Amino acid sequence: MNILDKIVADKRKEVDLKKSLITIPQLEQSVMMERTSISLAEELKNSTTGIIAEHKRRSPSKSIINQSLNVQDVAKGYARAGVCGMSVLTDGKYFGGSLDDLILARAAVNIPLLRKEFIIDEYQIVEARAYGADVILLIAAILSREEIKTLSETAKSLGLDVLLEVHNEEELQKSIMPSLDMLGVNNRNLKTFEVNLETSKSLSEQIPDDFVKVSESGISSIEAIQELKPYGYQGFLIGENFMKTDDPGKNAKEFINELKK
Ligand SMILES: O=C(O)c1ccccc1NCC(=O)[C@H](O)[C@H](O)COP(=O)(O)O
Numbered sequence: 001m002n003i004l005d006k007i008v009a010d011k012r013k014e015v016d017l018k019k020s021l022i023t024i025p026q027l028e029q030s031v032m033m034e035r036t037s038i039s040l041a042e043e044l045k046n047s048t049t050g051i052i053a054e055h056k057r058r059s060p061s062k063s064i065i066n067q068s069l070n071v072q073d074v075a076k077g078y079a080r081a082g083v084c085g086m087s088v089l090t091d092g093k094y095f096g097g098s099l100d101d102l103i104l105a106r107a108a109v110n111i112p113l114l115r116k117e118f119i120i121d122e123y124q125i126v127e128a129r130a131y132g133a134d135v136i137l138l139i140a141a142i143l144s145r146e147e148i149k150t151l152s153e154t155a156k157s158l159g160l161d162v163l164l165e166v167h168n169e170e171e172l173q174k175s176i177m178p179s180l181d182m183l184g185v186n187n188r189n190l191k192t193f194e195v196n197l198e199t200s201k202s203l204s205e206q207i208p209d210d211f212v213k214v215s216e217s218g219i220s221s222i223e224a225i226q227e228l229k230p231y232g233y234q235g236f237l238i239g240e241n242f243m244k245t246d247d248p249g250k251n252a253k254e255f256i257n258e259l260k261k
Contacts (some may be wrong), residue, residue: 002140002191003060003094004118004139004141004142004190007060007093007094007118008118008120008142009157010093011091011120012120013119015120015121015122015123015124016230018127024126026156027123027126028126028130030129030130030131031156031208032103032106032129032130032132033129034132035132036159037112037129037133037134037159037160037161038110038111038112038134038193039112039134039161039181040052040084040085040112040114040135040161040182040235041161041181041182041212043084043085044085044182044214044234045212045234047234049082049084049256049259049260050084050225050233050234050235051082051236051252051255051259052083052084052085052086052087052114052214052235052237052238053078053081053083053085053086053087053239053244053248053252054086054087054088054089054116054237054239054242055071055074055075055086055087055088055089055097055101055105055211055239055243056087056089056095056097056240056243056247057069057089057095057096057097057243058095058096059095059239059240060094060193061188061193062240065240065243065244066241066243066244066245066248067096069243071104071105071108072105072107073249074105074106074248074249075105075108075109075244075253076108076109076249076250077110077248077250077251077253078109078242078249078252079111080184080249080253081249081252081255081256082252082253082256083252083256084111084235085111085113085114085134086109086111086112086113086211087112087113087116087239088101088102088115088116088133089101089116090102090117090131091117091118092117096196097116099127099131102115102128102131102132103131103132105132106131106132106133107233110113112134112135112161113132113133113135114133114134114136114137114163115127115128115131115133115136115137116137117136117201118142119136119137119138119139119144119151120142122150122151122154123203124136125151125154125155125158125160126154126158128160129138129158129159129160133160134160134161135160135161135162135163135181136151136155136160136161137163137164137165137184137198138151138152138155138162138163138164138165139164140164140165140166140167140171140172140174140175141165141166141167141171141190144174145174145175148164148175148177148180149177149179150165151178152177152179153238155179156179161181161182162179162180162182162186163181163182163183163189163214164180164182164183165184165185165186165190165192165214165216166184166186167186167199169206172185172203172206172207176208176211178210179212180211181212182214182235183207183211183212183214184213184214184215184235184237185199185200185204185207185215185216186216186217186222187200187202187216187217187218188215188216188217188218195217195218196218197218197219197227197228200215200228200231200233201228201231203231203232204231204233207232209232211231212234212235213232213234214233214234214235214236214237215228215235215236215237216237217237217239217243219236219237219238220231220238220240220241222255222258222259223238225259241255242255
């Protein structure tokens, strides 16, 4: 069993329990359902820097990254830094996140928010909308093509952008469909946790131009972004590099200023 299998097994139990406690019609009562969402794909298309900064307290690969920060301070810092969007991990068991983090970030900033979650059920997409997300992540490694189609169409019908994440060519080929906005290549090998930017480089040619290309994980330098841009990447998802510091927003600002030079 790899880490994704373990996370998904736990997630199925979690979603079943949540469904028995709060129904979809109850989630749909949220005032957030009426909010006009902001497209991350459009922000990335219009940006020269393309940074999506993540709120990540801990992870299976690194254990504790930073547990002492206030999510609203992090969100405000990222917004001040000029990021295109913020990714908020909402998984509790493996990443120390929650839906409270998402709604608190929503209350603090007016930039696109990605619900970073292991989505296996449309319930979690309604939840994402109800808690103020603008974008959802779908992970090809844990979903069939049919599931990707159903879940991405549900997200689109709720006005959300969809970022589809792949790790290899097989996942990419099975996933391409018009209901996706962005294709993310994850540089982290989930068996070994090693990160290698070559994954983004080698898959880039096979991503049709209709999708905004996002490179995810293991990005910690300006040089890495300069290496990836010629491959057509317009979005760069960065978590640990910012979150390991005392002030992720300040760090992101310095990073973005340097990138603009
Ligand atoms: O980060 C992990 O250890 C991890 C393990 C298993 C599944 C997903 C995982 N991370 C989720 C992410 O995609 C990253 O948080 C995101 O791309 C940012 O990565 P990084 O900049 O390396 O923190």
